[in-house]
Amino acid sequence: MIILPLYIVHVFCFLNKDFRENSAREKPLISELLGEVGGRLPSFTGRLEEFIVVPDRSTLPYFILTLTTGLFMVYWVYTLTKDSNQRFESHSILENEIITAFKQILSRTMNNFHPLHYLYLVFPSLFIPSVPK
Numbered sequence: 001m002i003i004l005p006l007y008i009v010h011v012f013c014f015l016n017k018d019f020r021e022n023s024a025r026e027k028p029l030i031s032e033l034l035g036e037v038g039g040r041l042p043s044f045t046g047r048l049e050e051f052i053v054v055p056d057r058s059t060l061p062y063f064i065l066t067l068t069t070g071l072f073m074v075y076w077v078y079t080l081t082k083d084s085n086q087r088f089e090s091h092s093i094l095e096n097e098i099i100t101a102f103k104q105i106l107s108r109t110m111n112n113f114h115p116l117h118y119l120y121l122v123f124p125s126l127f128i129p130s131v132p133k
Contacts, residue, residue, distance in 0.1 A: 008073075009063060015080050016062070019054040023087060027053060030094065037101045046097040052090040054083045 031048050038044045057079065065072040 009066065012073075012076055012080060013059045013063070015084075016057050016059050019080075019083055019087065020056055023052070023054045027051065033098065034094075037098060037105070040105050041101050044097070044101045046094055046101070050090055050094055052086045054087055057083075 030051050034046050034048055037046065062076050066076060
């Protein structure tokens with residue numbers, strides 16, 4: 001009976017730490033991606049400020065407050081849910097903007113292709129001579 005609450009607290013601690021670390025690791029990648037897309041498509045409006053970074057919440061006070069007042073766990077669940085929902089929502093917005101930008105870049109690139117380029121993309125072996133063994 002005592003194992004279940006300890007397990008739940010362990011999961012909450014892991015989620016606090018994991019959400020924060022993942023968002024910190026993703027920020028440079030998304031920054032570089034937005035810069036590249038913005039460089040190729042000047043009308044691109046994606047901004048790094050739209051990307052939500054999960055706040056650094058120390059687990060120790062949450063754990064102590066949960067032990068002293070069991071109701072604090074309700075707030076802890078609320079913060080975990082709110083942080084993850086905001087993060088996923090910001091990801092969804094940025095992903096849609098990036099996909100739209102990729103489609104625009106690809107359509108511009110494909111409009112400049114000669115029909116033989118399509119053949120090369122689909123059947124590269126037709127254009128690369130085979131080496132005799």
